[in-house]
Amino acid sequence: MRFGVIADDFTGGSDIASFFVKGGLSTVLYTGVPDIGEAPNAEVCVIALKTRTQNRKDAVSNSLEAIRWLKEQGAKQFYIKYCSTFDSTPEGNIGPICDAVMEELDVPYTILCPGLPVNGRTVRNGCLYVNGVPLHQSPMKNHPLTPMRNSDLVRLMDPQSSFPSMKIPADANEEEVNEQLAKLQREHTRFYLIPDYEKEEDAEKLVQMFGELKLLTGGSGLAYPLAKMYKHHAEAGGFEPSHSPAILLAGSCSEATRNQIKEFEQSGGKTYFMDPLKLISGEETVERMWDVISQHKGESILVYSSDAPEKVRDIQQQGKEEVAERLEKATADLAERAVQAEFHRIIVAGGETSGAVAKRLGYKGYHIGDSISPGVPIMIPIEDQRIRMVFKSGNFGKPDFFLQALSLT
Ligand SMILES: Nc1ncnc2c1ncn2[C@@H]1O[C@H](COP(=O)(O)OP(=O)(O)O)[C@@H](O)[C@H]1O
Numbered sequence: 001m002r003f004g005v006i007a008d009d010f011t012g013g014s015d016i017a018s019f020f021v022k023g024g025l026s027t028v029l030y031t032g033v034p035d036i037g038e039a040p041n042a043e044v045c046v047i048a049l050k051t052r053t054q055n056r057k058d059a060v061s062n063s064l065e066a067i068r069w070l071k072e073q074g075a076k077q078f079y080i081k082y083c084s085t086f087d088s089t090p091e092g093n094i095g096p097i098c099d100a101v102m103e104e105l106d107v108p109y110t111i112l113c114p115g116l117p118v119n120g121r122t123v124r125n126g127c128l129y130v131n132g133v134p135l136h137q138s139p140m141k142n143h144p145l146t147p148m149r150n151s152d153l154v155r156l157m158d159p160q161s162s163f164p165s166m167k168i169p170a171d172a173n174e175e176e177v178n179e180q181l182a183k184l185q186r187e188h189t190r191f192y193l194i195p196d197y198e199k200e201e202d203a204e205k206l207v208q209m210f211g212e213l214k215l216l217t218g219g220s221g222l223a224y225p226l227a228k229m230y231k232h233h234a235e236a237g238g239f240e241p242s243h244s245p246a247i248l249l250a251g252s253c254s255e256a257t258r259n260q261i262k263e264f265e266q267s268g269g270k271t272y273f274m275d276p277l278k279l280i281s282g283e284e285t286v287e288r289m290w291d292v293i294s295q296h297k298g299e300s301i302l303v304y305s306s307d308a309p310e311k312v313r314d315i316q317q318q319g320k321e322e323v324a325e326r327l328e329k330a331t332a333d334l335a336e337r338a339v340q341a342e343f344h345r346i347i348v349a350g351g352e353t354s355g356a357v358a359k360r361l362g363y364k365g366y367h368i369g370d371s372i373s374p375g376v377p378i379m380i381p382i383e384d385q386r387i388r389m390v391f392k393s394g395n396f397g398k399p400d401f402f403l404q405a406l407s408l409t
């Protein structure tokens, strides 16, 4: 195995896996540390965790457990995958996890590289932008669980980490970077470097400078160029589509997902709104929703709770975590019923929502197929190869994403 990757949520795992596959490296994804003895037969092994929103202590210990397992399986390089929008709170987990893994692997430095230009995430002068808008002014400022209120990566990382973070000036050449590195190594035992990543073409230079580091951290933006650097065979991915009934489940409240729901509806797709207030009051139940879905079997239906920021804020007066838990549980219940009823295509939008569904379905690992859009692959459970799963990060995909997902799975 070349790369051992830990991802802080499930869709983050499928996102980075898709780019390794696109670059030509065979990849498997596991939900949590698998209890299998032998090393997976793949060049990349991604372990999807739930460390983005976990408490700090569990997040660090789960990450270390996964890194140690990957080390035992022979991984030569390690990658900590977090969100391309650096989703975390000031008490967040990116810093503590990266610090602990640096110590575990005994590396003096690594990079912080959330950039993913193909999906509009860019880093300029150490600040993160979403489609050209500074992170804290982008729709991420309204995220239900991890609202992002700063765009400067040093300022985001400093409160979370014990080690300093330094920006690499955008115009620095390799020699200047090496000089800066030597100086930093004299001054600090461990530290982070923040390179700029503005255009897809920058990837090559980044991989040249940092691609051989034992530990890398970031979004999925380095996986494709890294895979190309190491690839042994041209093809990875590629699976036959299934034509079985599909269910689409959306818990993401991102602008991207809400537009995708709108486009699906406008093109005549069947939808059903899972109303959080009715779910809490008991007026809505999983049984009732399942009756509606069953009536449409054969025709794909999209069940969503996604709503506008002001509505989400109102509903969260009932308790942010409680609402999220209630919705995620109901969504996982529906996914489980769908699989039992022989729906073989399950398409989910939202990182936490996908994590809840993946956990409930309980597949230990997935083969990674082709991507529906950058960072969103078709995945086939190792245990049941009739099934096609798609887990979409909330912010990813064009407006016709759900239509594309139906036509390609
Ligand atoms: N209408 C709603 N009101 C409040 N919270 C919601 C609503 N719909 C979904 N949620 C919750 O918001 C969170 C969205 O997070 P997630 O699924 O990770 O999406 P994203 O990928 O956009 O971050 C989930 O915990 C979900 O249960």
Ligand SMILES: O=C(O)[C@@H](O)C(=O)COP(=O)(O)O
Pocket: 009, 011, 012, 013, 015, 016, 082, 083, 084, 085, 087, 219, 220, 350, 351, 352, 375, 392, 393, 394, 395, 396
């Ligand atoms: O890096 C990314 O943007 C995604 O892989 C990701 O983690 C997005 O988070 P969710 O929208 O919560 O899935």
